[in-house]
Every structure is written in structure tokens, then in C-alpha cells.
Amino acid sequence: MxxxxxxxxxxxxxxxxxxxxxxxxxxxxxxxxxxxxxxxxxxxxxxxxxxxxxxGMTADAHTTQFLTDAMKGDNSEVRVGKLAAQKGATQGVKDFGTMLVNDHGAHMDKVATLAKSMNVPVTQETKAEADEVYKRLQGLSGAEFDKAFVDAMVKDHKKDIAAYQEEAKSSDPAPVTGLAEQTVPTLQKHLDTAEKLQKSS
The missing domain is CATH 1.20.5 (Single alpha-helices involved in coiled-coils or other helix-helix interfaces)
Structure with missing residues (x-):
């Protein structure tokens, strides 16, 4: 058991x-x-x-060309603006030069940011025609400098406005055409300022 x-x-x-x-x-x-x-x-x-x-978006040849030209244009305006702020014979020209430095410097930052996002190289180059104007202005002074500078800015900004208006109506990506459209009023302000200085000289 x-x-x-x-x-x-x-x-x-x-x-x-x-x-x-x-x-x-x-x-x-x-x-x-x-x-x-x-x-x-x-x-x-x-x-x-x-x-x-x-x-991200990749820019085609047309968009790349516009963004590159825009950066070169901004670099050119900043450089000549600094020259005018230093060499201008009148306060109006000096102030206009400072306006160009500030406005085109800020615009350059926007264009560069957009260019990077679309794989477009950022450039520090200036436009060939702007280089010629800059070189000529360096050899001038006083009223002669002011007149040559203002005349150049009137001519330059008329061309810029036309180019930006054309870009705004193009078939490029919306961020690019939008930036172009937003830039026109600033360019028009610069043209108006230059024309007023031109008339008062």
C-alpha cells in the first residue's frame, strides 16, 4: 500500500x-x-x-538659367550699391545704394535657398555687363559718379522688371514663378527711386 x-x-x-x-x-x-x-x-x-x-524638385535648363541669372543680378546690385553708399556725392544716392544692398542681399538669400532645394549651384558671380558698369563707376567721382550710377540703375531695373514679369508668367515650378512675381514690386521701387534721382540731378 x-x-x-x-x-x-x-x-x-x-x-x-x-x-x-x-x-x-x-x-x-x-x-x-x-x-x-x-x-x-x-x-x-x-x-x-x-x-x-x-x-526634391530638380530644375530644368530654363529654371536653372533664371535662378543663376537672379543670383548674379543680386550679387551685382549689392556690389554696386556698396560702391554708391561709399562714393555717392549726395545723400539720396548714398541712401539708394544702401537700399540696394539691403533689398538685393535679402533677395539673394531667398533665391539661394530655392536654388539649393532644386539642386542648382549657388553662385557668387556677378553679371558681365554689371562688371563693366562697376569698373566705369570706380573711375568717377562727385556729380559725375551720381549721374552715371543713377542712369545705369534706371536702365538695369527696367530690364530686370521685364525679365521677372516674364518669369512670373512662365511654366516653371510654382515656387520660382511665385518668387519672381513677389520680387517685381521691389524692383519697381528701385526703378522709381532711380528715376526720381535722375530727374533731380
Whole structure:
């Protein structure tokens, strides 16, 4: 009787032990599978966001040319503006020079930012015709300098306004045509100022 009871207890203990081992084996497997699945889902979810962040517009030849010319124009206006602020014989010319430096400097920042976003190289170059004007102005002084500077700015800004108005109506990307349209009033302000100085000289 005692032997039968001892055998019964040993058999029960072995059964409980096997059951416990079976539970542990069952619990471990899903945890590993769930972790792997979750990691894969996170990787897949992150992929589209990364792709979207690195995708940007690329400028065609026409857009590239406009942005490059715009940067060169701004660089030219800033340089000649600094010269006028230093060499101007009248306060009006000096103030106009400072206006050009400030306005075209700020515009250059906007154009450069847009150019970078469209994979267009930012340039520090100036326009060839502007270089000629700058070189001529360097050799002048007094009233002669003021007249030559103002005349050049009237001619230059008329050309700029026409170019920006044409760009605003083009089929280039909206950020470019929008910037062109927003720039026209500033260019018109510069032309108005130059024409007033021209009449008063």
C-alpha cells in the first residue's frame, strides 16, 4: 500500500514538471516571433518617410538659367550699391545704394535657398555687363559718379522688371514663378527711386 502511494506521488510530480516545461516552451516562442515582426513593421514604416524627406524638385535648363541669372543680378546690385553708399556725392544716392544692398542681399538669400532645394549651384558671380558698369563707376567721382550710377540703375531695373514679369508668367515650378512675381514690386521701387534721382540731378 505504501509502495503504491509513493509511486502515485512520483508519477504526479513528474507530470507537473513536464507540464511546466511545456508551458515555458510555448511562452518563449511567440515572444521571439512578435519581436521580429514588430521590428520588420517599424523598418517598413520608416522607409517611405525617409524617401519623402530626400525627394526634391530638380530644375530644368530654363529654371536653372533664371535662378543663376537672379543670383548674379543680386550679387551685382549689392556690389554696386556698396560702391554708391561709399562714393555717392549726395545723400539720396548714398541712401539708394544702401537700399540696394539691403533689398538685393535679402533677395539673394531667398533665391539661394530655392536654388539649393532644386539642386542648382549657388553662385557668387556677378553679371558681365554689371562688371563693366562697376569698373566705369570706380573711375568717377562727385556729380559725375551720381549721374552715371543713377542712369545705369534706371536702365538695369527696367530690364530686370521685364525679365521677372516674364518669369512670373512662365511654366516653371510654382515656387520660382511665385518668387519672381513677389520680387517685381521691389524692383519697381528701385526703378522709381532711380528715376526720381535722375530727374533731380
Amino acid at each position: 505504501k509502495q503504491s502511494l509513493a509511486l502515485y506521488l512520483m508519477t504526479g510530480a513528474a507530470a507537473l514538471s513536464l507540464a511546466a516545461c511545456g508551458d515555458n516552451a510555448t511562452t518563449d516562442t511567440p515572444v521571439a516571433d512578435t519581436t521580429a515582426t514588430t521590428g520588420a513593421m517599424m523598418d517598413n514604416a520608416a522607409a517611405p518617410a525617409t524617401t519623402a524627406e530626400t525627394t
